[in-house]
Amino acid sequence: MKRPLLVVLVLAGIALLLLAWRLLAPQFREAPTWSGYIEGESLYLSAATSGRVTDLAVRRGQRVAAGTRLFLIEPDQQASQVQQATAELEAARAQAEDARLGQRPPEVAILEADRDSAEAAAREARIALNRAEQLVRRGIYARVRLDEARAAYQSAASRLDAARRRIEVAQLGQRQDQIRAADARVASAAARVSETGARLRTLSPIAPSAGRIEEVFYQRGEWAAANQPVVALIPDDRVFVRFFVPEVAVAAYRPGTRIRFRCDGCPDGLAATISYVSPRPEFTPPIIYSRESRDRLVFMVEARPDNGARLVPGLPVDVYPLGERR
Incomplete structure (x- = not known):
């Protein structure tokens, strides 16, 4: 009679242990994490x-x-091109300065000769007019001769004025054209200096x-x-965490959300900010296959870590689900 009772007590104890394990084991079991790895974008x-x-x-x-x-x-070839461009710039600047000083162009010299001829003709016409006025007063010339002398003088004076205006227009117009052309050469030479200098820096x-x-x-x-x-x-600001979230949980992961993660050999307390969530699901990538997850649909998520300098691209990581406290 004692033996059956002992067997019953043993079975009851085993049943109690199994029940306790079913109830308490989830509390001690390690919470699931999302698998991923460190990635880096190369320059x-x-x-x-x-x-x-x-x-x-x-x-x-x-x-x-x-x-x-x-x-x-x-850099030898590019350096010589920089020197050549610099010399061309100095020459262009010197030409622009000469243009502003007002060198006399050949066309102006011809117009000045015409002006001198017109001045001489105007002087002669003025002398003839004065003589005609005196002779008319003395009664030697008729009045018509005075009118003719006055018309000749007015014609010579008009010719002289026209010659002077042509010189002014030629000097002003040609000088401005020369200045604009010289300034354009300076700008072109300066651009060449900048271009060759930029090429030299790219070396x-x-x-x-x-x-x-x-x-x-x-x-x-x-x-x-x-x-x-x-x-x-691989710049530090282009290192990021790439991990995969099951479709049932992806709604909680949005750009700007903070996540925490861990990796082997890394310091504690690592965190990152989500920068991208894929809009399309995919099957679990082969590099993180496991029996539990290889048939699941997941969404790829990328997050920028607080300090990418401490992370090595290619290193596997475990990302704590949102809401988990560690």
């Missing part, structure tokens, strides 16, 4: 001109600060922001083609 830095790599200041995996010189393509690009050198495609002494990347840089 491919190149030179606008072909040439030999004369200096390489970085190596693969190195961290660089903003403004760091990365490499140098041989030695700088890091636009702090980041990590992802790849070096050419070494010192190698020939790099124009616009062919020499260095690939």
Whole structure:
């Protein structure tokens, strides 16, 4: 009789343990997380001109600060073009200054000769008019001769005025044309100086922001083609967290929402701000396949971390679901 009772008590105890485990196990079980990884967008830095790599200041995996010189393509040819453009600019400026000083053009010299001839004719006509007036008063010339002398003088004076106006117009017009042409040459030469200077600067690009050198495609002494990347840089502000949220939970994830995540070897308390939520669902990517999630539809979400410098692209991460406290 005691043996059946013992068996019943043992079975009851096992049942109680199973019930307690069913009730209490979820509290101790680790909460689910959304899987993802660290991603980085690369900048491919190149030179606008072909040439030999004369200096390489970085190596693969190195961290660089903003403004760091990365490499140098041989600058001799571009430097000579800058010097030539600068000399052309100085010559254009000198021509513009001479134009403003008012050099006499050849056409004005011809008009001045006409003016001198008109002045001489006007003087002679004036002398003839004075003589005619005296002779008319003395009764030697008839009145008609005085009228003729006066008309000849007025014609000569009109010719002289016209010659003087032509000189003024020619001097003013041609000088203004020369000044405008000289100013245009100065502007063209200045633009060439800016263009060649900009090309010279592209031979030695700088890091636009702090980041990590992802790849070096050419070494010192190698020939790099124009616009062919020499260095690939992942800026810290282009590092982001990419993770995948099940379709039943994606409605809570919107741009601007803060999320928390963790990764192996990373410091605690990592956080990021959601910048993009894919509008289309997809099957769980192969890199995060598991038996529990490989058949689920998920939405890709990207978030910008608070400090991308501490994160290495390619590192797996676990993102805490919104509302989880850790």
